[in-house]
Amino acid sequence: MMEAKEFLSVAQKLAQMRSEASIRSAYSRAYYGIFNTGLKLLNELGFILPNDASSHELLYQRLNNCGIPDIENLASRLKTLRLKRNSADYDMKNRGFQSHAECEFAIASVKLMIAQLESCYHQPLRNQLKDGIQEYERKINRGSIASA
C-alpha cells in the first residue's frame, strides 16, 4: 500500500519546476499527503470516516476538537491547506500561486505536520487523541439527539 507521505516528494518535485501549473499541483499533492495521513491515523484509532468529500471536514473537526493543543493547531493548518488546494485546483483567476518560495514553505510545513501525526501512533498521545475524539463525538451525538 502506498504511503500518503510519498505525495510530498512528488509535491517537492513539482514545486521545483517553478511554473504556476506545477506550483498549483504541488499544493494539491501536499494537501493529499497530510489528509490521507490523517485519515489513516483515525482509521487505526477506530474512527472510520465516509469515503466521500465530507471526510475533509469531518477529519478537520475531529482533530480540531481533540483537546490536544498541538493537534488542534495542526487541524487549523490542515484546513488552510485544503482551502489553498481548492483554490489551486479550481480557481484559475487566483494569482497567488506564482511564488515558489511560498510553496516550499507549505511543503516544509506539511512535512512537520506528518511527523506530528505519526507521533500520535505512540503512547501517551495515542490514547489522548483517541479519548479526545471519542469525547467530541459523544458531544456532537448528544447534540444531534437533543435537536432531533
Add this chain to the structure above:
Amino acid sequence: MTTTKPYPEAESVSATQPGKVAETVAAPYLTRTEIDRGTYYRQPAPRYIAGLPASDDVWNFAQEHALAPHIETAVRLARDHFKKIREINLDYMVDPEIPNRADLLINLHVTGTFDELIQADNKYVRAIKTTIPDEIHDKMCPLLWGEASDLKESSIA
C-alpha cells in the same frame, strides 16, 4: 434711473412639447462637477474591512454573517504575532466540493525564518481560537503564505 431690459419672448412654442429645451443648447451648461457626480453614483465607493479593500463578495458575506469585527480582530492579531507582513488581503471562496459551504479568507503573506514563522503561526492560531467564537471561525479563515528566508530546497527533501 436704470431700466431693465425684458427678456425676449419665445418666438414660437411647440404645441406638442411646450417645455422642451433643445439638447444642443442644454448640453454646454453641464458642469464638470455634475458629470463627475453622475459617474460617482454609477460606481459605488470602494469598501473596506479592517482597512483592507473588500470586494462585493467579501463585503456581502461579511455583512451576512456579521464578520467585520472578527476580521478586524484576526488582522490585528496577525500584526501582533508576525514581525514581517508583506501583504494582507481579503478573499471569498465557495467550496467547490462541499455544498453550502463558503469561506472568507484572510491571506497573510509573511516572511521570516522557517522556525520564526511556524512558532508565530502556532501562537497566532491559538490566539484566534481563544478570541474568536467557533461558529465565526468556521466562516472565516486566515491563510498563511510564508516565505522562509532560510529554507533551501535541499532542506525539505
